[in-house]
Amino acid sequence: MTPEPRQIQYDGVHCNLLIQQFPRSVVVLKITGSDVGEFGEAPMKALSSWIDGSDSIEFFIDAREVRGASIDVSGEWARWLIAHKDRLRTVTMLTGSRFVQLTAEFVRRFAALEGIMRICTEPAVFDNALAEALQPR
DSSP, X not given: OOOOOEEEEEEOSSEEEEEEEETTTEEEEEEEEEEOSTTTTHHHHXXXXXXXXXXXXXXXXXXXXEEEEOHHHHHHHHHHXXXXXXXXXXXXXXXXXXXXXXXXXXXXXXXXXXXXXXEESSHHHHHHHHHHHHSOO
């Protein structure tokens, strides 16, 4: 049984974000709606405070219910990923639409994460990778 994660939630008009930190250096970011930047830098600052000075993490981004993200927001996340690349062991992102998949591919290239970032289009693949990461070793 997986212990309860540490979490923080942001609820907005256009988007909701949930960040969870599990044991074993697993962090999950779940995004729903359209990320237009209504939370500013708050989610990125929270993530930074959780992972700075820690072991490298397995970062899972669940965007299966994202309708879209602004170019500015995508760029901000790409810059955050670049700044924290040394703390990221893997990045696994689930996309729910072709548009979000194209945006994720842009972010992966821009942040030079080709070797560590996997983009999934099938929920089962993402869910299995997350379940495996949460298994005790």
